Amino acid sequence: MLIRAVSFVTVFLLLACTITAISAAMYEDPEQDIEETIAVTETSTPTDSRPSPTEKKLPEVREHPLGEDGYTPRLTSPDANDARYYSGENPFYAAGYGMPNCTCYAWGRAYEISGERPELSPYDACTWYDYNAENHIYDYGDEPRQGAIACWAYADGGPGHVAVVEEVDDDTVLLSNSAYSGAEFYMDTVPDDDPSAGRENWIFQGYIYTNSR
Numbered sequence: 209m210l211i212r213a214v215s216f217v218t219v220f221l222l223l224a225c226t227i228t229a230i231s232a233a234m235y236e237d238p239e240q241d242i243e244e245t246i247a248v249t250e251t252s253t254p255t256d257s258r259p260s261p262t263e264k265k266l267p268e269v270r271e272h273p274l275g276e277d278g279y280t281p282r283l284t285s286p287d288a289n290d291a292r293y294y295s296g297e298n299p300f301y302a303a304g305y306g307m308p309n310c311t312c313y314a315w316g317r318a319y320e321i322s323g324e325r326p327e328l329s330p331y332d333a334c335t336w337y338d339y340n341a342e343n344h345i346y347d348y349g350d351e352p353r354q355g356a357i358a359c360w361a362y363a364d365g366g367p368g369h370v371a372v373v374e375e376v377d378d379d380t381v382l383l384s385n386s387a388y389s390g391a392e393f394y395m396d397t398v399p400d401d402d403p404s405a406g407r408e409n410w411i412f413q414g415y416i417y418t419n420s421r
Contacts (some may be wrong), residue, residue, distance in 0.1 A: 279354040281374035282317060282384050285393035292316040299330050305388075311336075313386030313393070314357050314370040318418040321355045321372075326418050334361040334368025336414035347417040352381045352400050356415040363409045371396065373415065 286293045293316035296302040300312035307313055311333050318326040327346075329339035337359035340346055352358070352373050358381075360369045367388075374395075375382040381403065383396045396405075404410040 247352075279321075281354070281382070282320070282372070285318065286313075286320075290316070290320075292319040301387045303330075308386045308390055308392045310370050310386050313374055313384075317372045318357060319383065322419050328357075328418070329414070332367040333359065333370040334366070336368075336370055337361075337416060340341065340416050343376065347420050348414055349417070350414055352376050353417060354417060355407070355419045356417050358383060358403055358415055359413040360404065361411045361413055363411055366409075369410070376400065 209402075220243075274375055277397045291297045292299060293307060293313065298306070298312055298316050300306065300309060300315055305312055314336075315326060315328055318328060327343075329336045330419045331339070336357065337348065340348055354373055354376060356373045358373060362368055369385075369387075371383040371385040373381055374384050374392055379400050380397050381400050383398060385394050386392060387394070398405040
């Protein structure tokens, strides 16, 4: 019986030592295991390969004939990625007066029509007609033509308004517009003999023909 008891104790001690050794091996350096796990995770994390947002660019220049034929009217709002309207390329946008704003829109539209940066007044709409006439930049007059910029001053001394002639049909003129603190883009039809369309506060100044000099 004594021999059996000794053998049992010996086996128990050997088993206990084995378990202790295994445990020590498994948990010898838990901090090292954590560091290795983090390292593997960081290494295996894919880099962000998503493309950056599309930059606004100038579309390819499209030639527009100087006359009526071949003109492409704009009847819808310009694309928000068109740099002629929505970027620092446009001086009104760059100055913080981007669309909705009649001057920002008309400047961009003139650029779109002519294919080159327009030399228009950098100030309020009411200055555009006289600025052009005084500096002898573009032809100007009272006849509505496709692509021309219609100019108004306000009787009360306000900033005025500019719009672009898109179509001339019988006795009416179709204009594309934008309005400060108003519509981003809208169309307006006025009589060709009264571009102010009966608006008593509006004083029609004339048309600037930016697609001709």
